[in-house]
Amino acid sequence: MSPRAFRRLETAMPWLVIVGTLLVWELAVxxxxxxxxxxxxxxxxxxxxxxxxxPILASAFFTLINTLLGFGIGIVVGLLIGIFIGSSRLAYxxxxxxxxxxxxxxxxxxxxILVLWMGIGQPPAITTAFLLSFFPIAVNVATGLxxxxxxxxxxxxxxxxxRLDILAKVGIPRSLPYFFASLKVSITLAFVGAVISExxxxxxxxxxxxxxxxxxxxxxxxxxxxxxIAAMGIAxxxxxxxxxxxxxxxxxxxxxxxxxxxx
Amino acid sequence: MPNGALSIVDKAAAPxxxxxxxxxxxxxxxxxxxxxxxxxxDLRMTVGKGEFAAVVGPSGCGKSSLMKLVTGLLPPTTGDxxxxxxxxxxxxxxxxxxxxxxTLLPWRDILSNTMLPLEIVQPHRNRLRRNRKxxxxxxxxxxxxxxxxxxxxxxxxxxxxxxxxxxxxxxxLIHSPELLMxxxxxxxxxxxxxEELWAVLQDLWMQRRFTCILVTHDLREAAYLADVIYVMSxxxxxxxxxxxxxxxxxRTVESTFDPKFVDIVHKIRSEIAQARSDDRQxxxxxxxx
Numbered sequence: 001m002s003p004r005a006f007r008r009l010e011t012a013m014p015w016l017v018i019v020g021t022l023l024v025w026e027l028a029v030x031x032x033x034x035x036x037x038x039x040x041x042x043x044x045x046x047x048x049x050x051x052x053x054x055p056i057l058a059s060a061f062f063t064l065i066n067t068l069l070g071f072g073i074g075i076v077v078g079l080l081i082g083i084f085i086g087s088s089r090l091a092y093x094x095x096x097x098x099x100x101x102x103x104x105x106x107x108x109x110x111x112x113i114l115v116l117w118m119g120i121g122q123p124p125a126i127t128t129a130f131l132l133s134f135f136p137i138a139v140n141v142a143t144g145l146x147x148x149x150x151x152x153x154x155x156x157x158x159x160x161x162x163r164l165d166i167l168a169k170v171g172i173p174r175s176l177p178y179f180f181a182s183l184k185v186s187i188t189l190a191f192v193g194a195v196i197s198e199x200x201x202x203x204x205x206x207x208x209x210x211x212x213x214x215x216x217x218x219x220x221x222x223x224x225x226x227x228x229i230a231a232m233g234i235a236x237x238x239x240x241x242x243x244x245x246x247x248x249x250x251x252x253x254x255x256x257x258x259x260x261x262x263x
Numbered sequence: 264m265p266n267g268a269l270s271i272v273d274k275a276a277a278p279x280x281x282x283x284x285x286x287x288x289x290x291x292x293x294x295x296x297x298x299x300x301x302x303x304x305d306l307r308m309t310v311g312k313g314e315f316a317a318v319v320g321p322s323g324c325g326k327s328s329l330m331k332l333v334t335g336l337l338p339p340t341t342g343d344x345x346x347x348x349x350x351x352x353x354x355x356x357x358x359x360x361x362x363x364x365x366t367l368l369p370w371r372d373i374l375s376n377t378m379l380p381l382e383i384v385q386p387h388r389n390r391l392r393r394n395r396k397x398x399x400x401x402x403x404x405x406x407x408x409x410x411x412x413x414x415x416x417x418x419x420x421x422x423x424x425x426x427x428x429x430x431x432x433x434x435x436l437i438h439s440p441e442l443l444m445x446x447x448x449x450x451x452x453x454x455x456x457x458e459e460l461w462a463v464l465q466d467l468w469m470q471r472r473f474t475c476i477l478v479t480h481d482l483r484e485a486a487y488l489a490d491v492i493y494v495m496s497x498x499x500x501x502x503x504x505x506x507x508x509x510x511x512x513x514r515t516v517e518s519t520f521d522p523k524f525v526d527i528v529h530k531i532r533s534e535i536a537q538a539r540s541d542d543r544q545x546x547x548x549x550x551x552x
């Protein structure tokens with residue numbers, strides 16, 4: 001195979017896998033006569049998607065808004081906490097165990113408490129999305145700050161730089177690749193948070209739609225909901241990847257060069 | 264010493280060249296509490312203004328600790344340390360530093376890497392925004408003197424190790440520091456590049472006459488560049504010998520084959536070997552006890 005054909009095949013691979021999986025799925029459902037409320041065929045899912053596109057779109061929009069709001073708060077809070085614990089050893093010692101503790105709580109267990117405080121619907125959904133998404137951001141930014149070379153810090157300190165100078169000139173730029181990498185993880189977690197909360201305590205959103213569909217054994221509609229969530233997740237993930245490439249090209253370029261044996 | 268050009272003196276008769284710019288008197292440095300964490304003991308050293316001093320010694324002798332002491336990044340445990348007549352109490356602000364690792368910022372191009380100190384040191388810091396053109400010209404000229412004309416807009420990863428180290432040298436000199444501290448700056452380079460950079464550094468020093476302290480384990484490097492070489496013992500480090508290198512400048516790679524040059528390198532090598540074997544005996548004795 002020529003290198004060009006190989007590269008073309010490489011770009012086509014994800015699509016081939018998806019189409020292949022759908023084909024096998026469709027054939028298997030036909031061949032083994034699986035009933036629709038157990039596992040609907042892809043064509044049935046598509047039909048449900050078309051038939052209920054209005055409620056699905058409205059719910060998806062609601063979920064997307066909750067996710068993005070929670071994600072936005074998560075970015076701000078995650079950045080602040082990350083910079084704080086990454087630049088002060090005392091703050092790290094005090095806050096890190098607490099953060100680990102908060103992160104190990106299953107968020108589904110928190111939703112009832114949030115409902116008690118905020119009622120149902122949008123507020124707990126946004127909060128759950130935020131609670132799931134801030135942690136990777138905080139930890140990654142803190143790690144990025146901690147990887148500043150001590151020699152470089154010496155160079156700057158011997159010039160009379162303040163801690164704020166070092167943070168602004170070296171620490172924050174150095175941690176940006178870590179920050180953008182964490183956005184990719186966090187955005188998908190924000191979706192998880194929003195959908196969990198909508199499933200447990202909401203009258204709107206994809207989570208609620210799926211719960212309704214499940215109670216009526218409308219399995220194709222449930223699968224349609226899952227498909228829409230997946231699509232939104234991939235789309236927002238790609239946006240994060242794009243932003244990452246745009247702002248921290250220097251970090252990935254260096255890796256590519258190293259892999260090629262240059263640099 | 265029979266050789267007239269080289270006056271080799273012991274530490275008791277340390278040379279007082281000009282008025283000492285860096286004056287280290289009886290300094291010791293200890294990390295933590297116990298005796299074996301003593302990094303430097305009874306250190307005496309003076310470097311005159313505009314003088315090029317080199318510190319050599321076996322590995323782990325506290326050369327890098329010395330760097331931190333002189334720049335004020337670490338306070339001495341005991342003793343007195345003066346730079347430019349004033350006691351060192353905190354990080355000095357007139358120092359340029361370069362290390363074995365070039366520590367360039369990968370997200371900045373060569374020009375703005377070089378200009379980093381100007382964003383921190385006064386009065387440049389306040390003047391930088393309004394006089395950017397002027398400062399950029401300054402940086403470009405400095406880069407040109409080390410042979411980096413045309414590389415201003417390149418990023419560090421596009422450059423070879425030697426070029427990165429040249430940039431690092433420029434960054435340490437852009438704010439015209441009075442004192443330049445070099446910690447094995449050419450240690451990671453191949454032999455040819457290293458010799459090239461010796462000449463580059465010597466040229467810079469002859470033009471600008473800053474005071475320089477070079478920490479190195481390369482004896483030829485020390486003899487090529489320095490006016491005075493201090494030999495440190497194994498840990499805990501102290502000065503066991505001082506050598507003046509009175510070879511004419513500018514020195515070239517040819518100078519390194521001069522019998523005087525070879526002689527001084529040999530002498531230092533045997534002193535360091537002695538320091539190492541003393542250290543081994545001491546360790547053995549401590550182990551037996």
